[in-house]
Amino acid sequence: MQPTTLNQTRLLDLQAGERGLVISLGSGKQLISRLTALGFTPGGELVVNQNYAHGPLIVTVRGGRVAIGRGEAAAILVERRDE
Template sequence: MVALSALHPGERGVVVALAGGRGLLSRMMALGFTPGAEVTIVQNFGHGPLIALVRDTRVALGRGEAARIRVRRKA
């Protein structure tokens, strides 16, 4: 299990867990980051925000937010 922020562009993962307070969890779930959801990294420069594709929607996330989403890498 790794943080979403650790994935590189083109890599895919499956959401396993979310960490954070009620507000952050509510926001992430509203954006589609729910356990079992498949995520593909579109852009990640290693600093600043990253762009992920989740449930056919591109979502920009701050690094702190992305670090709280735990995923299992998918081959």
């Protein structure tokens, strides 16, 4: 899915320290179900803890730290939040 407004972006494009609000989770029932159980739901707030150019991201969502692959992070759409 492509971002539609300026403030919307893929989770993958958030830098370490940036905050965002989940807008949508991409596709795949199984994946959505796993993401949801780990705290990703539309409206949920998250902070990116680590996002280097390679390898999975570390994201804190609903108080839990979650590692998420770059492919999966590219499918999650978020609204960038200012501090």
